[in-house]
Amino acid sequence: MPIDSDVLLHVASERTEFVTESTAVVVACEQPAESGWVAWHSLSDIHYVGRRMRGDEAIRDFLGEILGFLTVPSTNHVFAR
Numbered sequence: 001m002p003i004d005s006d007v008l009l010h011v012a013s014e015r016t017e018f019v020t021e022s023t024a025v026v027v028a029c030e031q032p033a034e035s036g037w038v039a040w041h042s043l044s045d046i047h048y049v050g051r052r053m054r055g056d057e058a059i060r061d062f063l064g065e066i067l068g069f070l071t072v073p074s075t076n077h078v079f080a081r
């Protein structure tokens with residue numbers, strides 16, 4: 001299941017209006033029956049926006065945590081075509 005960067009930012013920043021639903025999506029991806037993935041370019045977006053909300057160290061910790069259960073699909077020029 002692809003996870004949108006906004007969903008991860010809702011969790012990272014604890015955005016009140018979205019955090020409950022977004023957290024449920026992330027928690028589901030932690031379960032063995034589900035597998036989630038995040039696009040490689042979303043990681044830099046999450047870091048860029050998230051560090052302004054939580055600080056550099058906290059957002060790096062968050063990214064490390066989610067990469068414990070989300071995968072980043074490989075890509076190359078062939079896939080881009």
